[in-house]
Amino acid sequence: xxxxxxxxxxxxxxxxxxxxxxxxxxxxxxxxxxxxxxxxxxxxxxxxxxxxxxxxxxxxxxxxxxxxxxxxxxxxxxxxxxxxxxxxxxxxxxxxxxxxxxxxxxxxxx
Amino acid sequence: xxxxxxxxxxxxxxxxxxxxxxxxxxxxxxxxxxxxxxxxxxxxxxxxxxxxxxxxxxxxxxxxxxxxxxxxxxxxxxxxxxxxxxxxxxxxxxxxxxxxxxxxxxxxxxxxxxxxxxxxxxxxxxxxxxxxxxxxxxxxxxxxxxxxxxxxxxxxxxxxxxxxxxxxxxx
Numbered sequence: 001x002x003x004x005x006x007x008x009x010x011x012x013x014x015x016x017x018x019x020x021x022x023x024x025x026x027x028x029x030x031x032x033x034x035x036x037x038x039x040x041x042x043x044x045x046x047x048x049x050x051x052x053x054x055x056x057x058x059x060x061x062x063x064x065x066x067x068x069x070x071x072x073x074x075x076x077x078x079x080x081x082x083x084x085x086x087x088x089x090x091x092x093x094x095x096x097x098x099x100x101x102x103x104x105x106x107x108x109x110x
Numbered sequence: 111x112x113x114x115x116x117x118x119x120x121x122x123x124x125x126x127x128x129x130x131x132x133x134x135x136x137x138x139x140x141x142x143x144x145x146x147x148x149x150x151x152x153x154x155x156x157x158x159x160x161x162x163x164x165x166x167x168x169x170x171x172x173x174x175x176x177x178x179x180x181x182x183x184x185x186x187x188x189x190x191x192x193x194x195x196x197x198x199x200x201x202x203x204x205x206x207x208x209x210x211x212x213x214x215x216x217x218x219x220x221x222x223x224x225x226x227x228x229x230x231x232x233x234x235x236x237x238x239x240x241x242x243x244x245x246x247x248x249x250x251x252x253x254x255x256x257x258x259x260x261x262x263x264x265x266x267x268x269x270x271x272x273x274x275x276x277x278x279x280x281x
Contacts, residue, residue, distance in 0.1 A: 070249060092276050093276065
């Protein structure tokens with residue numbers, strides 16, 4: 001599995017599409033995490049589901065980095081930030097490659 | 111020797127910083143904890159961090175303000191966790207908060223004094239600057255202070271890392 005991360009509107013999808021061939025894409029993984037949290041699911045559960053979905057064949061998971069801001073006032077927003085961060089760390093550990101995209105420029109960081 | 115570790119919330123910066131410390135063989139490992147507990151959520155955060163440190167041989171010193179006063183033996187490495195809490199504690203400790211430059215000067219002086227006591231100092235600090243939202247004046251003052259401190263620490267540090275999804279990138 002390959003992980004592509006970066007802030008929003010940084011050209012992650014375009015970068016992934018032109019860089020990786022013969023793969024399947026799981027885009028906007030952060031929003032998937034947010035939706036599952038709103039359904040009352042926990043971190044381990046969501047991570048297991050993501051892993052199961054992407055277990056077959058070569059996948060590229062694309063996600064926003066959302067932790068680089070002021071601590072949100074709303075508790076659900078804080079939980080989302082924390083859980084999304086923790087899940088991305090676990091995915092990065094598992095990944096064969098991690099790429100970070102800033103200004104459309106991708107850097108392989110693993 | 112000062113090492114600066116920078117990253118967002120949930121970036122894995124603490125675990126990365128602890129690994130850096132654990133790769134060294136200083137006889138004494140100190141953990142200066144700046145976070146104060148005032149509710150269940152901060153209790154949970156503190157407990158999570160404590161369990162991460164378990165078995166790594168850290169001596170924990172609770173130090174919400176005035177880090178220059180921490181008592182550190184020689185032959186030591188100190189992990190200061192984290193700057194964002196320290197700035198909040200220092201800035202809002204009195205009824206009339208300090209200006210951001212006063213606050214930054216005070217903390218930077220304390221860091222310099224602390225780094226003289228320890229052989230090696232690892233500082234964890236936070237990236238809170240990239241959500242593009244606007245905030246009230248007191249939050250902005252806090253952001254200015256933390257921004258100025260981060261920038262100055264990066265200048266006086268021997269090594270600076272940004273942590274992204276648990277991966278340390280040397281800057």
